[in-house]
Amino acid sequence: MSIKQLRACRGSIVGCCGILIILISCFSFAYSGQKDKKNPIDPVTNRNKPWRIGYYEGGPYANYVAHLRAVVAGLQKIGWLNDFTVPDKWAPEDAKSVWDFLCAEGGGKYIEFVQDAFWSADWDNEHREKTRSSALIRLREKGDIDLILAMGTWAGQDLACNEHAVPTIVLSTSDPIGAGIIKSAEESGYRHVHARVDEDKYKRQIRLYYDIFSFASLGVVYENSPEGRLYSNIPDLQEMAAELDFELVERHVPDIGLSDEECVQMVKAAYKELAEMVDVQWIGAHRGESPQYLPQTLQPLLDRGIPTWAAEGAECVKNGALMSTSRMNLSDVGVWTAGIIAQVLRGTAPGDLSQFFRHPDAIAINMTTARKIGYVPPPGILEIADEIYE
Numbered sequence: 001m002s003i004k005q006l007r008a009c010r011g012s013i014v015g016c017c018g019i020l021i022i023l024i025s026c027f028s029f030a031y032s033g034q035k036d037k038k039n040p041i042d043p044v045t046n047r048n049k050p051w052r053i054g055y056y057e058g059g060p061y062a063n064y065v066a067h068l069r070a071v072v073a074g075l076q077k078i079g080w081l082n083d084f085t086v087p088d089k090w091a092p093e094d095a096k097s098v099w100d101f102l103c104a105e106g107g108g109k110y111i112e113f114v115q116d117a118f119w120s121a122d123w124d125n126e127h128r129e130k131t132r133s134s135a136l137i138r139l140r141e142k143g144d145i146d147l148i149l150a151m152g153t154w155a156g157q158d159l160a161c162n163e164h165a166v167p168t169i170v171l172s173t174s175d176p177i178g179a180g181i182i183k184s185a186e187e188s189g190y191r192h193v194h195a196r197v198d199e200d201k202y203k204r205q206i207r208l209y210y211d212i213f214s215f216a217s218l219g220v221v222y223e224n225s226p227e228g229r230l231y232s233n234i235p236d237l238q239e240m241a242a243e244l245d246f247e248l249v250e251r252h253v254p255d256i257g258l259s260d261e262e263c264v265q266m267v268k269a270a271y272k273e274l275a276e277m278v279d280v281q282w283i284g285a286h287r288g289e290s291p292q293y294l295p296q297t298l299q300p301l302l303d304r305g306i307p308t309w310a311a312e313g314a315e316c317v318k319n320g321a322l323m324s325t326s327r328m329n330l331s332d333v334g335v336w337t338a339g340i341i342a343q344v345l346r347g348t349a350p351g352d353l354s355q356f357f358r359h360p361d362a363i364a365i366n367m368t369t370a371r372k373i374g375y376v377p378p379p380g381i382l383e384i385a386d387e388i389y390e
Contacts (some may be wrong), residue, residue: 007354016091020155033035034128040343040346041078041338041339041342041343041346042079042342042346043078043079043080043109043122043233043342044110044346045109045110046345050107050108050109050110050112051110051111051112051146051147051345052112052114052117052144052145052146052147053111053112053113053114053117053145053146053147053148053149054114054117054118054135054145054147054148054166055068055095055099055113055117055118055119055148055149055151056118056119056131056135056148056149056150056151056158056159057095057119057150057151057152057154058120058121058123058151058152058153058154058155058158059118059119059120059121059122059123059124059152059154059287060091060093060094060095060120060122060123061093061151061152061172061287061290062092062290062291062292062315062316063152063172063297063312064093064152064171064172064314065092065093065094065095065098066092066172066313066315066330067151067171067172067199067277067330067333067334068095068098068099068149068151069098069184069208069330069334069342070087070330070331070333070334070337071149071171071302071334071337071338071341072086072102072334073331073334073335074108074313074331074333074334074335074336074338074339075111075338075339075341075342076308077334077335078335078338078342078380080110080111080338080341080342081106081108081110081111081300082108084105084106086098086101086102086106087101091292092291092292092315093290093292094249095118095120095151096118096120099113099118100115103115107167107367108119109263110208114144114145117138117145117148119131119134119135119262120287121154123160123255123287124256125254125256125257127157128154128284130196130248131158132158135148135158135159136159136161136163136164136313139159139164139166140163140164140165145166146167146304146345147166147167147169147341147344147345148166148167148169149169149170149171150168150169150170150171151171151172152171152172152362153174153175153176153179153181153227153230154171154227155170155171156170156173156176156179156181156182156195157179157180157181159182160180160182160188160189160190160193160195161190162190164192165192166192166345167189167192167194167345167349167350168194168350169180169194169195169337169340169341169344169350170193170194170195170196171195171196171337173195173196173229174202174230174231174233174284174285174311175233175235176195176196176197177197177199178230178235179226179227179230181193181195182195182197182355185197185199185355185356186355186356187351188350188351188355189351190350190351191349191350191352192349192350192351193350194340194344194350194351194353194355195355196333196336196337196355196357197355197356197357198356198357198358200358202233202237202278202311203236203239203240203285204325204361205309205311205324206233206236206237206240206244206282207240207244208276208325208361209282209309209323210240210244210246211279212323212381213279213280213307215246215278215279215280216246216279217246217247217248217249217277217278217280218237218241218246218247218248218249218278218279218280218281218282218348219249219250219251219271219274219275219277219278219280219281219282219306219389220232220233220234220237220248220249220250220251220281220282220284221251221252221253221267221270221271221274221284221286221288221289222234222250222252222253222255222284222286223252223253223254223255223256223286224252225255226254226255227255228286231255231284231285231286232282232284232285232286232311233282233284234250238281244342249274249277249278251270251273251274253266253267253270253286253288254266255286255287255288255305256287260287260288260293262287263286263287264288264293264296264297266288267286267288267289267293267297268288268296268297268299268300271297271298271300271301272300274301274306275300275303275304275306275324276299276304276307278306278308279306279307280306280307280308281301281306281307281308281309282308282309282311283308283309283310283311283312283316283321284311284312285311285312289310289316291312291315291316291318291319292319294316294319294320294321295319295320298320298321298369301373302320302369302372302373305373305374305375306373307322307373308320308321308322308323308369309321309322309323309324310323310324311324311325312324312342313326313364314326314331314364314387317364317365317366317387317389318366318389320369321366321369322365322366322369322370322373322375323363323364323365323366324363324364325361325362325363325364326361326363326385326386326387333357333359336357340353353385362384362385362386362387363381363384363385363386363387364385364386364387364388364389365381365382365385365387365388365389366389367388367389367390368389
C-alpha cells in the first residue's frame with residue numbers, strides 16, 4: 001500500500017465525519033420563490049414594455065454560461081420568463097450563442113434580452129479597455145438598458161464604478177471583495193451594484209479536501225498577478241496551509257496574452273512538474289484549467305496517482321477532475337439571483353439588497369478518475385455525493 005493510500009485510509013474515517021459536519025453547517029436559506037410582502041417578486045412590465053437586459057463578461061468561460069442558464073431558469077421559475085429550453089448544442093463557454101438564442105427566442109412580456117448589449121473582452125487587456133469604454137458609453141448615454149449581468153471578476157471590476165448608474169448584478173466571481181468589486185458582504189459601495197458573496201466558500205472546500213486525504217503537500221498553478229491569485233484562490237490556500245500545516249507548492253503560468261493552446265500546454269507542463277512533488281493538486285480558475293481542457297492537462301497527474309480537486313465545480317469533475325463540490329447545477333443560485341433581479345426591476349436599489357448567499361455543498365466525484373489513480377472512496381463519501389460521474 002502506498003503512502004498516499006495509507007493517508008487516504010487514515011483520513012477516510014475522519015473525513016466522513018468531517019464531511020457530514022461541514023455539509024450540515026453549509027445549509028442555509030435559499031430563496032424559495034415564494035411571494036414576500038416586503039420584497040415582492042411578482043413580475044411587472046416597464047410601463048407596458050419589457051425590461052431590457054444586457055450581458056458583460058471578461059471572456060469566454062464555462063462557469064459564466066452555467067450561471068447565465070441558471071439565472072434564466074430561475075426567472076422562469078418565479079414567473080418572469082415563459083417556459084422554454086435553452087439548447088445544449090454549443091461549446092460550454094460559448095455565452096454569445098446562448099445570448100443570441102435568448103434574444104431570438106427567450107424574451108417575453110416582462111424581459112427582453114438585448115441583441116447588441118453583449119460585451120466580451122475575450123481575455124485581452126487591450127480589447128478590455130475598448131470593451132469597457134463601449135459598454136459604459138452605452139449604459140451612461142443611451143439609457144436603453146435597464147439591468148446588466150456582469151459575469152466574472154473582470155466584468156465586475158469594469159462595471160462597479162460611478163461612471164454609470166444601470167443596475168449591475170455581478171456573478172461567478174472568485175472573491176468580489178478581494179477583487180475590489182464591492183466594499184464588503186454587507187455593503188457593495190455602490191447603490192447600483194450587487195455581487196453575490198460567500199466568503200468562506202473556498203476555505204470550506206480546502207478543509208473538506210484535507211479531511212478526505214490528510215495531505216502533506218498541495219500543488220497549485222496560477223498567474224502571478226492580483227487577478228490570477230484570486231482566480232486560483234491563493235489567499236485562501238495560503239491561510240489554510242498555515243492552519244492545517246500542509247505545504248503549498250506553486251507554479252506560475254501566464255493566463256493573459258497567450259493563445260488557448262499555449263496556455264494549455266504550459267499548464268500541462270506545470271502539472272508534470274508538480275506530479276513529482278505533491279500529494280494532491282488544486283485546480284483553480286486559470287484559463288488553462290478550464291473544464292474543456294482538463295482531458296489534455298490532467299494526464300501527468302493521473303499517471304502519478306495524484307488526487308485532484310476542482311474549485312469551480314462539477315463541470316470540471318465531469319471532464320476528469322477527481323472531486324469538487326456539487327452545486328446542484330447552480331439551480332439554487334439561479335433562483336436566488338432571479339429573486340434579486342425581480343426586486344431590482346420592481347424598484348429596489350441593488351445596493352440595498354443582501355449579497356450573502358451560502359448554498360448547500362455536496363460532493364461531486366468522478367469514479368473513472370478514482371479508478372485510474374487507485375483511489376477507493378469510502379462508502380460515506382458516495383452516500384453524500386450529489387453527482388457521481390462514470
